[in-house]
Structures are given as structure tokens and as C-alpha cells.
Amino acid sequence: MPLLVMKFGGTSVADLARIENAAKKVQKEVERGYDVIVIVSAMSGETNKLVGYVEGTSKLYDAREYDAVVASGENVTAGLMALRLQEMGIPARSWQGWQVPIQTTAQHGSARFVDIPRANIDAKFAEGFKVAVVAGFQGISPEGRITTLGRGGSDTTAVAFAAAFGAERCDIYTDVDGVYTTDPRVSSKARKLDKIAFEEMLELASLGAKVLQTRSVELAMRYKVRLRVLSSFEDTDETSGTLVCDEEEIMESKVVSGVAFSREEAKITLFTIEDRPGVASAIFGPLADAGVNVDMIVQNISEKDYDDAHPGAVTDMTFSCPINQVERAKKAMEDAKATGLIGYDELIVDTDVAKVSVVGIGMRSHAGVAAKMFNALAAEGINIKVISTSEIKISVLIDRKYMELAVQALHDAFELEKA
Known part of the structure; x- marks a missing residue:
């Protein structure tokens, strides 16, 4: 079956109602004939709360225990999303990083991907499961400890899965409906872009645009993963949002794409x-x-x-x-x-x-x-x-x-x- 990766950020899964809304978007893609890997962040505010617990317990904390605590936020969201999809009649199960297993370096708090073996998830798809809900932001070190990827790591997780599984596309659902020429809160004339090249998006992300995490764009550019940025709170179709793609897909670019x-x-x-x-x-x-x-x-x-x-x-x-x-x-x-x-x-x-x-x-x-x-x-x-x-x-x-x-x-x- 063709495969899609869909990523939902913290504001998109902030409560049970929003998790249900996100699940309906997954349902639409399943009905279109896709197998879907869903990457989820922790519910909005949850990571900050968990970090506060760690810092309130130990100022000079063990980074391995920090990761064990902070990674738990994504586990909750993944389980709730899988339950909601099951209630909707969609065969789904949740995956924590170590269950995939998402293999990373041992740099706790800022780990990097080493490998994402396909075998376990592919086996579940072969059994008839339609959706794998994966906890973003986390993995497992060579020593067998839970690791985290740093803030924004769920974006990077989504792109990495799209590359590893040869996904048709990676859809990033967030609280904005695409990439704009500049922040609409600063300029009322800001315009949503239909397409933007990887290199441009990488520059914008590194220069302060908050739509995508820089490492996720770097990974997408390296493996030619087509990214689409969409709003979780609007009805969307295949033309919605902004496509982040190879320069060759853009017929004619403006001299300047964004500020x-x-x-x-x-x-x-x-x-x-x-x-x-x-x-x-x-x-x-x-x-x-x-x-x-x-x-x-x-x-x-x-x-x-x-x-x-x-x-x-x-x-x-x-x-x-x-x-x-x-x-x-x-x-x-x-x-x-x-x-x-x-x-x-x-x-x-x-x-x-x-x-x-x-x-x-x-x-x-x-x-x-x-x-x-x-x-x-x-x-x-x-x-x-x-x-x-x-x-x-x-x-x-x-x-x-x-x-x-x-x-x-x-x-x-x-x-x-x-x-």
C-alpha cells in the first residue's frame, strides 16, 4: 500500500477533542487507501511541565533520567491517539521509540538518529494494521537507555520515518496553515506560499521562522522527502498548505521568497x-x-x-x-x-x-x-x-x-x- 507520514504537534493534540480531530484527518487518509505512520508530540505544555519536575528535583540532574521523564509525554499522546483510532474502527497500535526501535546516539537531550529498522512496523502492516502511532522526539541509545532529540524533535522524527519507509509525503500538521512570506503578526501583507524549496526553508528556519525545526528540514533536503505544512484546525485537501520540495519542482521562483x-x-x-x-x-x-x-x-x-x-x-x-x-x-x-x-x-x-x-x-x-x-x-x-x-x-x-x-x-x- 502507498504510505504517508503524518505528524501532529503539541497544539494539535492538546486535549482529547483535538486528538479526535487529528484522528479524523488520519481516517481520511486511510479511506484514500494509505497505510499511515502517525508521529505525535506531547500534549501542549506537557513537556515544559515535565522539564519543570526534573529541574525542581535536581539542578544537576542525570541526563539519562531527564530523558526518561521528559519522553513520557509523547508516550501518553501516542496511546491516546491509538485508542481513538481503534474507537473509530481503524486497526492501529502505538509504538514507543524503543519498540520500533528508533536507534540513536547516546547524546542524552540532543541525540541523533542512527537507524530506523522497518521490520517490526512492516510486520504489523502485513497483519492488517493500517496505522502505526509512533511517539516522536525519542529513541534508544546503544546502551539501551531512552534518549530524546531536543526541542522540535518530533518534526525530525517524522522526516526520518518518511525517509526510512519511502513515504509518498510527510505532512506536518501544526497551528498555522502553511509557510508565509513573513510572520503575519508582523506584516498584514504576508502571503502563504504554495511551494518553497528545501534550501529556502532551511534558511528561513535557521533565521527565526518557527514553522519547521531546522534539523527536520536538513534531513528532508538530504533524503528528498517532500514535506507539506498544514493546519490541524482547518479542512484540508491535497492542495492545502505549503509544499517544501526540491527546487526542480518549482517552475519559477521569485527573487526573494521570504523575510x-x-x-x-x-x-x-x-x-x-x-x-x-x-x-x-x-x-x-x-x-x-x-x-x-x-x-x-x-x-x-x-x-x-x-x-x-x-x-x-x-x-x-x-x-x-x-x-x-x-x-x-x-x-x-x-x-x-x-x-x-x-x-x-x-x-x-x-x-x-x-x-x-x-x-x-x-x-x-x-x-x-x-x-x-x-x-x-x-x-x-x-x-x-x-x-x-x-x-x-x-x-x-x-x-x-x-x-x-x-x-x-x-x-x-x-x-x-x-x-
Whole structure:
């Protein structure tokens, strides 16, 4: 039988009524002739509650026990979904990660997939079962312990199952009806996209769009898994939502497909660093060791020199990172200075910034995108602090108070409201 993977997030299974609603969507696909693997998240708010229990019990908790507790939320949802489907006359059973078994690495709290053997689930389909309801977000380590994949891990579970079972498609049901040109809460002109390329979706996800988890898009792109983002709360058909697919499936792309933004950014500058080979490594090595996710980087000649005979002998280095990693970054730099690895006069942190980005595969073949972006921001009096680019993305760091204005200006400048 043809096979579909359907994933339901926490808001889609938040209570018994919503679980019933999700089960009806599964029923429709079964009636169309599909075998279905359903991936479920914990009920909305349940994971946060379980994390709170762990942290309230032990500040320096054993990561293996953390996973054992936190993974239980998905087990409850999977069992309830299987029961509801059975009540509707659909042969279904639930699967916990270890029963599949979903084999992962032993990195508790952030495990990665190693293998998803098909044999056990295929055997149940052969017996006449129509639906396998699998607890997302979890697996089993080589040592036989329960593992979890990190926040958003159920999206990644769904894509991994679609790849392992050769599914026709992977449908991600959530609380929005697709991928938009930008957040509709920021711009009333935001338009839902019918299709978006994997690369564009990956950039948007990594730049702050919350629709899909970044790792799930990476996996889908690697294994060419066609993803569809749909609303759990609307009637849907085969044309609903947004299809995330290979670039070749999109006949003609706009130069820019979307505008992404992130409020949770910080800018850190190290002043008066010796300008010599290896200085960048001496800075970003310790940051990497400390687990700081550095994004944008700018190096420039410092206003100060060691002496008049050596102009340009010192430099300033600026980089951005998530705002919740600032203290970690400061400590890494202070430790590096204390051990003589680097020297600098001053470390300045600016936590009042935001990142705004334009993304589109059409940039590859069109000139002038940067000029149009910078002109649109200049027309609104918005100063750019840092710029970074890739083949299909341009990102800028600006004052946070101008973020929404910047998003609206760029959405208008590239006429994203037009199909």
C-alpha cells in the first residue's frame, strides 16, 4: 500500500477533542487507501511541565533520567491517539521509540538518529494494521537507555520515518496553515506560499521562522522527502498548505521568497586585538568549545594602533550570537584573555539588536538584491550594524526597535504580497 507520514504537534493534540480531530484527518487518509505512520508530540505544555519536575528535583540532574521523564509525554499522546483510532474502527497500535526501535546516539537531550529498522512496523502492516502511532522526539541509545532529540524533535522524527519507509509525503500538521512570506503578526501583507524549496526553508528556519525545526528540514533536503505544512484546525485537501520540495519542482521562483527575523540576538565586540595570523582561531575556538553559536562576523582595522610606526597592527572583532549565550561567550573570552591566548582592551555587549534577513533561491541569478534591501532600510532611516550573506540569503543586524518596520519595508520593497 502507498504510505504517508503524518505528524501532529503539541497544539494539535492538546486535549482529547483535538486528538479526535487529528484522528479524523488520519481516517481520511486511510479511506484514500494509505497505510499511515502517525508521529505525535506531547500534549501542549506537557513537556515544559515535565522539564519543570526534573529541574525542581535536581539542578544537576542525570541526563539519562531527564530523558526518561521528559519522553513520557509523547508516550501518553501516542496511546491516546491509538485508542481513538481503534474507537473509530481503524486497526492501529502505538509504538514507543524503543519498540520500533528508533536507534540513536547516546547524546542524552540532543541525540541523533542512527537507524530506523522497518521490520517490526512492516510486520504489523502485513497483519492488517493500517496505522502505526509512533511517539516522536525519542529513541534508544546503544546502551539501551531512552534518549530524546531536543526541542522540535518530533518534526525530525517524522522526516526520518518518511525517509526510512519511502513515504509518498510527510505532512506536518501544526497551528498555522502553511509557510508565509513573513510572520503575519508582523506584516498584514504576508502571503502563504504554495511551494518553497528545501534550501529556502532551511534558511528561513535557521533565521527565526518557527514553522519547521531546522534539523527536520536538513534531513528532508538530504533524503528528498517532500514535506507539506498544514493546519490541524482547518479542512484540508491535497492542495492545502505549503509544499517544501526540491527546487526542480518549482517552475519559477521569485527573487526573494521570504523575510525572516530574530529578536533574540546579541552583538559582541572585542576592541584592540593584535592583528596577526591565528587571532580569529584564538577567538572562535574557545567560543566553539563553550558551545556558543556564532553567526555574523565582522573584522575591521581598529582606530587605535600599537604605535605610529605600525598602523593597522591592531583590529576590532565583532560577532553576533543568541542572546541567551552572551554570558557563556563573555566567560570564554575572559578566560582566553586570562590565559594569554588573546589580548583585547575592551569587550562590549549590545543586547538591543535584531537580525532581519531576506531569503530566495532567485538571488543566484539576479543582481541588485542587496542594493534594493539596503535602499529600503535607508529610506526608513534604519542603520545597519553588521551584514552577512550567502548564495540565497542576506542578513543584517539592526537596532531591535526598528525590527518590525524593517520587515514591513522589505516585504513591500520585494513585493512579496504578489503571487
